[in-house]
Amino acid sequence: MQDYDIVIGLEVHSELKTNSKVFCSCKNQFGQEPNTNCCPVCVGLPGALPVLNKKAVELVIKAGLTMDCEINDIAVFERKNYFYPDLAKAYQISQLVKPICVGGHIDLENKTVRLNRIHLEEDAGKLVHSTAAIGTLIDYNRGGVPLMELVTEPDISSADEAVEFLTKLRQRLIYAGVAECKMEQGGMRCDVNISVKKRGSLELGERTEMKNLNSFKSVYRAINYEANRQIEVLKNGGKIVQETRKWDDNHNRSISMRKKETSSDYRYFPDPDMLAVEIPREDVEALRKTLPLMPEELKARYISEYGLSEYESEILTRENHLSDYFNKTISFYNNPKEVYNWILTEILSRIESSENISISPENLAKLLKLVENKEVTRTNAKEMLSRIMENGEEIEALIKEYGGGVDETALKALVENIVTSNPKAVEDYKTSDTPEKVFRWFTGQVMKETKGKANASKAEEFIRELLNK
């Protein structure tokens, strides 16, 4: 493998987060009964016409802005003509000559991957292979779901880089609110173009394409398999044929599907049913202003402004829901380090996804303030948190139960009682070289008696008062 360079380009399809489909008003929703979320437009009935969902264009522009793309002033939709049963109109409305975004890049740890373009198109329906008696069925629910297709330049040189690129891309799309990238629902799919060449050679090798890989793991394994296969072919004096190969995840191999000679001529031409989309500069700038900070930017801010470590910032910015949660919490309680510690040790261990954290940022902030003011002990606060997150209990009730449960007069009486009934300890306090140790013993006694409910700082105040008499 060391004698060869691997050259990889990716085409990534992501379903956009719009309310409705891209050319009709059907809902953009996953998981409905087959063929219940369709209309004349998305099943391509005769006479139906597409009407562009402007929101989808905005999302592609936003995506482009997070990757430094150039946004075209005019974007044009074209028809990509081919026959396949899941493609209701026998053409897909896509973009060829004038996509919404051109150029741009995503920076990886050790290199920059240049983008060729990002364009908007419609998804196709889905074939459902049923029993032999029934045959193949078609579900058109997915037909017309807005897809953005991002095409990279062939700048990626390994499976690791490909996965790093996809991770960063996915983060950006999620952060920008462009797509949810739910891989398991086909919300993000990747075509891999791959070729190999003698190390250092300027001449590119013949490439193969693997379509519709729907997990990072598949991408990783498919690249490694296919690079090795190609290298083996070359080493044995063979030739690589330009072709589309199918990745078989179950058997961890790729299979030849279609040679170039038999591939389709898509006969693209501008869709006469659609107007060219004008994209004024002002609109682009207005959209730019709505973009949140991207993960790298947030990370930098956590490090420089909040004094968090690289590692801590990395954890918080991996998922937008988590960094949102963190940002909100510190807006109520400005102690980033403390908030981070609680998130890491108490919250992340209790959740499956950062999308649904069952204690609100406000309530977490409230709890941490109680700890800081010593109105509840750290131990009790942890117990409270656990009861909120796991039993769904109300924070107000828990505060009554754990904190401020002992009123001042009663607390004072209790302190007096403990001090007077422990003369030996009082003596120790006055003579000891380490009086604070004895002092802490007294506070411990108070907390024990009150089951931790006493306001610790009040208790300390009373104890000190009596001991110093």
Place this chain on the structure above:
Amino acid sequence: MKIDELSLIELAEKISKQELTSFEVTKFYIDKCNEHSDLFALLEIFEDSLDRAKEMDEKIKAGFKGKLAGVPVVIKDNILYKGKKASCSSKFLENYVAQYNSTVVQKMLDEGAVIFARANMDEFAMGSSTENSAFGVTKNALDPTRVPGGSSGGSACAVGAGLTPVALGTDTGGSIRQPSSYNGVVGIKPTYGRVSRYGVVAFASSIEQVGPITKNVKDNAYMLEVLAGNSIHDETSLKEEVPNYLSYIKGDISKLRVGVLKEIDEAVKGLEVEKSYKNAIKFLKENGAEIVVTSIPSFNLTLPCYYIIAPAEATSNLGRFDGVKYSRRSKDAKDVDEIYFKSRSEGFGKEVKRRIMLGNFVLSSGYFDAYYNKAKKLQQKLIEEGKKAFATCDVIVLPTTAGEAFKIGAKDGDPVSMYKEDLFTIMANILGVPAISIPFGKGPNGLPLGLQIVADRLNEGTIYNVADFIESKGGEYARL
């Protein structure tokens, strides 16, 4: 008073005033259609039409007002009316039932129309004689040995034979105007985008329009006002407000600048239409119009331009008829490739197949720039030339066809000669401008000829004024 002697406007008024019922009018026309079924203008008279007419009578009694309240209308077979068949005169869609209403049908229903029949046409609107219908040839309303023209031959014949007060056609390269000319009636192709194409089975999306075919110009203006207007389902439909077209009809053309094209002077030499065309110009001049000689230098390229753009779009538009979903599937198909191949081989007629192949050819990689792109560039050039021409005049007049309707079968096996039928009409589609055909003059066999009046975008009102003037005052010349 005979019902079929009333104009559309008179009929609408009498039904509204309850001097006539929709039921008796509709029944009259249905009976007449049945009487003249040998013309084969219509593919189907809708069974529930008389029920709809009765229902409209009830509504009118209860105070319903609408421009077409109770008025019977015929639609071309490529216009969708929910629950009714729409076959595009193709075997492929023989039993296809529309799942929703086209915008034009909805607009007519909202105005109270009784849409009672669908008219024969050339399959998928491809043709100029209605001989390409999979279900039979429509006859000319005035001479049953001759063609009615096409592709809206059924619609124009129905109006010409008095089988309906009004019919809708579609016009991609002359498909309303040429048959209107052959049947002695009035038909307009509106400005591109003036009428929504939503729910009209597409042939060449970038140039086609729906338009009314009527007995006279005022009826036509009245009808277009119903059909025109923006649709939220159609990006290419225009947002401009629809004017009251009748208000443009002033009975005066004294300040009008009428353009005549140099290129037409050449083209009409020796044609049947030459005399009536010259007479039209003479008539306009005598009535105070200023005749301006102008030019669209690339006029002769409109035909080749059209026969690249239209098939290219058609090949893509017709892809959805694949035997997989609603169109007829071949019984012999054993796998998905065979479903496509056999269904399409069996389902489409010869002319449709010819154009699909043409379209695929001009869009193929390697030929795209030489054909499709070049044609689109040429279209841009023609549009510029049109703008220049219309800067010098208010309307341009030209013939609709070279001569009177030809004999059925006369152009069999000669597609190019058939394509040339659209020589004078294609220009308006390529430019996207409105054009009307009105009867003017007679051919050697005494059959009607047509005169086209073309204006710049959205100037249908001007067209109607000139057309009405010629129709009402040009009697002497128009009979020649």
